Amino acid sequence: MRQASIESKSDRIARVLEAEIRMGALRDGDPLSSEAALVERFNVSRSTVRKGLGLLAAKGLILTRVGIGSFVTYRGTQIDSQAGWSLSLPDGDARLGMRILRIVRAPMDLCAPGPEGEMLHVDRIRFLEATGLGLTFERARLPWRGSFEPLLDGLEGGSLSQSLASRGISAASGEEWAGVLPALSTEDAQAMGRTPGEPMLRLRRLTRDAGGAVIEYVESLLDPGQFGLHMEF
Amino acid sequence: MRQASIESKSDRIARVLEAEIRMGALRDGDPLSSEAALVERFNVSRSTVRKGLGLLAAKGLILTRVGIGSFVTYRGTQIDSQAGWSLSLPDGDARLGMRILRIVRAPMDLCAPGPEGEMLHVDRIRFLEATGLGLTFERARLPWRGSFEPLLDGLEGGSLSQSLASRGISAASGEEWAGVLPALSTEDAQAMGRTPGEPMLRLRRLTRDAGGAVIEYVESLLDPGQFGLHMEF
DNA sequence: GAGACAGACCTGTCTGAACCTGTCTAGCAT
DNA sequence: ATGCTAGACAGGTTCAGACAGGTCTGTCTC
The missing domain is CATH 3.40.1410.10 (Chorismate lyase-like)
Known part of the structure; x- marks a missing residue:
């Protein structure tokens, strides 16, 4: 498979998921697929998936909790972030x-x-x-x-x-x-x-x-x- | 049922019950539903219910007695009987x-x-x-x-x-x-x-x-x- | 009426499994 | 060196079930 651009796989994962969030396919509070499911979906290793999720977390778009999963914390207008109302x-x-x-x-x-x-x-x-x-x-x-x-x-x-x-x-x-x-x-x-x-x-x-x-x-x-x-x- | 927020199920149970207590739907001394009933109500396992009750007990809102059940120990202002906020x-x-x-x-x-x-x-x-x-x-x-x-x-x-x-x-x-x-x-x-x-x-x-x-x-x-x-x- | 008993219902505790993230290591490719 | 893969292990969360033991109540017995 050809890597068409300088974009790394983890960057691509982050970009695709961010697009889904900003488009509204994934709404505030929605759970992301588990890392194992994302491994399947993007056909990459778990390390790579985690790196991509790390990028989204650093942007404040998602929040991850042990034993549960990752969740969208983006509020469209980004008035506020994290949990709560x-x-x-x-x-x-x-x-x-x-x-x-x-x-x-x-x-x-x-x-x-x-x-x-x-x-x-x-x-x-x-x-x-x-x-x-x-x-x-x-x-x-x-x-x-x-x-x-x-x-x-x-x-x-x-x-x-x-x-x-x-x-x-x-x-x-x-x-x-x-x-x-x-x-x-x-x-x-x-x-x-x-x-x-x-x-x-x-x-x-x-x-x-x-x-x-x-x-x-x-x-x-x-x-x-x-x-x-x-x-x- | 979709998990709408980033909190764990046990956290949610604790929060919902705490809200009912603080609003006065459950008054001081009132018995909570039995763990089995809460399993039915929230559609989770008994372990999860017990974890939620453990959180409330740690906060001092309820007291649990073997063979009898859990009781509200919080004396609060009773204003409304609403869960949630x-x-x-x-x-x-x-x-x-x-x-x-x-x-x-x-x-x-x-x-x-x-x-x-x-x-x-x-x-x-x-x-x-x-x-x-x-x-x-x-x-x-x-x-x-x-x-x-x-x-x-x-x-x-x-x-x-x-x-x-x-x-x-x-x-x-x-x-x-x-x-x-x-x-x-x-x-x-x-x-x-x-x-x-x-x-x-x-x-x-x-x-x-x-x-x-x-x-x-x-x-x-x-x-x-x-x-x-x-x-x- | 008093006491013994059985059964229903309750919590306390444990097990094994499935699924999740966190972390680490070793190795491959460019 | 960097990006990526593959795997292993630890620990959190939840589920389903089982068993023990406390508490209550109705019933039977004396």
């Missing part, structure tokens, strides 16, 4: 843009159950490209680590989860709160291109690593007409 | 009253993903006894069964979950959606003793039995100042 975006065709308001190192400024001290602040807004209407406003706060220094100039691939994954930081547990913000503040409304006083869906999320140390605290405001929470049990 | 009520001391608006047999009237045909309708409002302010408005719809006939004259113990439990009906899986209702309608506002136009937290839940048949569909409107959703993972 699914954010469902009804209008799947809408093109979303992202604007980073600021990436700075500063003391904690939000009222959160846990983290204090010096943090990495990442404030982002996602908006409808067609109209410029802001759909989400995320404020992420991460306890400062030296390895975050390069991020002050930009996130890897524009993704915070990818930046964390490439540093070997992954969440082992966490908590999530959801509620209603009765009225959008004037400043936030201006930043999002919305009208003040609108009710918004408010999501707060705290993730911890295996040792229980806080990885990230995120407060998100979401357009209630576009976003809902979904959970299966 | 935790509903947290900040002010635990507030006394809540419940008013049943109607219990009737009628065709399905809500737009829900699944159930149709003849249903048992149960509409309830929970309110602050002190002020009479309505905090929750629940519309439950259950596919009609002959054994529901007596319920038209009143729920057993005023509790829908108790009425179902005594008929051997228990949820094995389900889905839940949460979102924001931007403005309370005039009729609902009047029923709840609130002002029209208020934003509310909107919860919809669909539960199924082990065979996949719909047990219950519930739409709830919740006071966003009093209720939030919480989840650990």
